[in-house]
Amino acid sequence: MRFVNDYCDFMYFDSPAGTLTVAEQDTAVVFIGFGTLTPPGFPPGGCEERMTPFLRSVRTELDAWFSGRLRRFTVPVRLTGTPFQLAVWDVIASIPYGECRSYGDIARTLGKPGAARAVGGACNRNPVPIIIPCHRVIGSDGSLTGFGGGLDNKKALLTLERRNQ
Numbered sequence: 210m211r212f213v214n215d216y217c218d219f220m221y222f223d224s225p226a227g228t229l230t231v232a233e234q235d236t237a238v239v240f241i242g243f244g245t246l247t248p249p250g251f252p253p254g255g256c257e258e259r260m261t262p263f264l265r266s267v268r269t270e271l272d273a274w275f276s277g278r279l280r281r282f283t284v285p286v287r288l289t290g291t292p293f294q295l296a297v298w299d300v301i302a303s304i305p306y307g308e309c310r311s312y313g314d315i316a317r318t319l320g321k322p323g324a325a326r327a328v329g330g331a332c333n334r335n336p337v338p339i340i341i342p343c344h345r346v347i348g349s350d351g352s353l354t355g356f357g358g359g360l361d362n363k364k365a366l367l368t369l370e371r372r373n374q
Contacts, residue, residue: 215251215252215255216234216251216255216256216257217232217233217234217239217240217248217251217255217256217257218232218233218234218256218257218258218259218261218263218264219231219232219233219240219248219256219257219258219259219264220258220259220260220264220267220268221245221258222268222271224271224275225275225365225369226243226358226362226365226366226369227243227244227362228243228244228245229241229242229243229244229271229339230242230243230244230245230246230247230248231264231267231268231271232248232256233261233263233264233267234287235287236263236285237284237285237286237287238267238284238285238286238287238337238340239286239287239289239336239337240336240337241336241337241338241339241340242357242358243338243357243358243359243362263284266284267284270282270283270284271339274339275369276373277369277372277373277374280305280306281306282339282340284340286337286340286341288336288337288341289336290331290334290336293319293327293331294331294334296319297315297319297328297331297332298331298335298341300315300318300319301315301332301335301341301342301343301345301346302340302341302342304342304345304346306342306370306374307370307371307373307374308345309345309346309347309351309367310345310346310347311325311346311347311348311349312325312326312328312329312332312346312347312348312349312354313325313328313349315328315346316328325349328346329346329354329355332346332355332356332357333355333357335357338356338357338358339366342366343356343357344356344358344362344363344366344367345367345370353367
């Protein structure tokens with residue numbers, strides 16, 4: 210993961226899925242990670258834990274999402290990835306709240322029916338889970354497979370969405 214500039218501001222957000230690390234750069238979310246992390250891709254000392262007005266707005270949207278009052282995020286994100294990854298993340302962003310799609314469904318949507326594993330790889334590299342809801346991507350048999358935040362968190366996020374519908 211490489212960014213345009215060598216700095217970011219970040220916050221820790223206590224959520225029902227545990228602590229999230231949320232990083233922003235130039236008023237765009239560039240990273241969300243599960244746990245208290247140093248945002249990756251920046252030089253040592255390049256990120257500062259600091260509550261900016263933009264991160265305050267991200268916190269407001271995360272609070273609303275976790276409480277079921279928000280279905281789609283409006284805060285800007287800045288994604289860096291390959292053209293394939295960006296296409297996968299775009300499809301994932303369109304999965305409605307409370308619904309799931311399989312890795313194969315996404316591959317077929319992209320016109321690449323044999324690329325389910327590559328879709329899984331793109332999900333694994335999603336820098337902003339929850340905003341790009343890769344937790345809504347499941348195995349073709351309906352099983353919960355792979356999630357950077359851990360399968361327990363994937364299950365918790367899907368349960369939260371079902372409960373809030």
